[in-house]
Amino acid sequence: MTAAFAIPPCPGPVPDALPLAADAPWLAPLAGYSDLPFRLLCRRYGAAVCVTEMVSAKGLVYGSPGTGDLLRSLPEDQPLVVQLFGAEASFLGRAAALLRDAGYGWFDLNMGCSVHKVVKQGAGAAMLRDPENALDAARALIAAAGPGRVGFKLRLGFDESHRVCNDLALRLQDLGAGWITLHPRTARQGFGGVADHEAVAELVRTLSIPVIASGDLFSARDGIACIRATGAHTVMYARGALQNPAIFRDHAELLAGREPAPADPARLAALIARHMALLRRFASPEHPDAAVWKMRSVVPRYVKHLPGAKALRLALCRCHSWDDVHAALTQALGPLPADIEE
Known part of the structure; x- marks a missing residue:
């Protein structure tokens, strides 16, 4: 089973476990932004785990131009989670198997992206409209990657009338998911309105696996407050990191009871x-x-x-x-x- 191009080998060493704790904030997958230079910058300021930009499972299997660039990494770029997107179980399983053969050890499936070009493929948040297919995709991915080695990025549902998050997350947990990341908005909301962090707290109470909180975390104060209010294991900074890659340093300072230095x-x-x-x-x-x-x-x-x-x-x-x-x-x-x- 080979792709049409040589998948860049994971430079490793890949850790046996990922840090999932209040003092270990993650950098979110940010299409067009969380490339290798930005990940290394965020790690310099304390990002505990970084997630790649979204990698198309089908593009990886077929060797689409540019797919290899998204996987470019270094030994110091660990722990690294590869985020895949796609709606077809067969391609997700094949992509994960190829990546495992290349040495990658940790994966995430995007079920939350609401961008039209992703949704129209049935991928990203569109998977929330078809939970059975989402579970088939998850089953194939976990079978190839290994139990506990795949996380799932969710939203509350595709729209308000179809909030599937908690039920789907429970079933993903039963399949062997390692963690769930929740952006507590519906896909229809996009980034509008206010993130419903009480929904994160409810998911934490529902699951026995770790929950990572996302959404409206524009500062380290937002992140710390979210952890304390929801019981989430940690947070994933997205737009907050784009505005301030030193947000991870500020997060550590606040946890230690110190005031972060101003961005002069x-x-x-x-x-x-x-x-x-x-x-x-x-x-x-x-x-x-x-x-x-x-x-x-x-x-x-x-x-x-x-x-x-x-x-x-x-x-x-x-x-x-x-x-x-x-x-x-x-x-x-x-x-x-x-x-x-x-």
């Missing part, structure tokens, strides 16, 4: 310099400009609370090289550290 220009300069160094280090030889474009898109999230953020965003839009980016950042934030640790 000097600290932001260090964070941005680290991200820039990582993007340059792992830039694709075939597409060297792509890393510059990525930098132009991520920096405005980091600095939006600072005076002059709009001017920096406009300056970055005119950048076409690393020298341009460095000059724009230096003008806005002051000198960037030259000997920054990646």
Whole structure:
């Protein structure tokens, strides 16, 4: 059983267990963002586990272009969970078997993505409309990966009239799921409204396996409050990490009873310099400009609370090289550290 391309081997070593505790926050799978440089940046600030961007099971089996790039990793990028998406049990099982052969040890199946191009394939949150197929897919994935080695990312249901989360999670637990991650909104809500963290607490009371909470965790204070209110084993930071990759450090500080250091220009300069160094280090030889474009898109999230953020965003839009980016950042934030640790 081989894919049409060589799956990058997992650099390992793969741990025998994943940390699932209040002091071990996870980085969520973020399509277009949680690439290797961003994962390493978040790990630098304390992310205990990182999840890859969504990998198409069918794309992996057929060797679709770009699929291998999503799996690029390093030994220091562990523990790493590979998130798969797809609605067909046969492809999910084959994809997991291929990844296991390549050394990967931990997996997640996305049953929560509400993006139209995923839902129209019957994948992501669309799987919540057909729980029996979702269970068939889970059964194939767990059979290939091993009991306890697969987690499932859920929403409450596809819409308010079909809240299937608790029943489906119980059945997934019975099949051998290792953990459940819940974004407590329906697919119809997208990111609208307010995340229902009481639903997370209810799921915690329902299951005997770990529950990871997600949704509206924009700061470490949100994450700590969510754990304390729901009993979730840990949290998965998504949009909060996009705005502040140091959210994991802040999480640790709050747990220890200390006040996190403010994100002043000097600290932001260090964070941005680290991200820039990582993007340059792992830039694709075939597409060297792509890393510059990525930098132009991520920096405005980091600095939006600072005076002059709009001017920096406009300056970055005119950048076409690393020298341009460095000059724009230096003008806005002051000198960037030259000997920054990646």
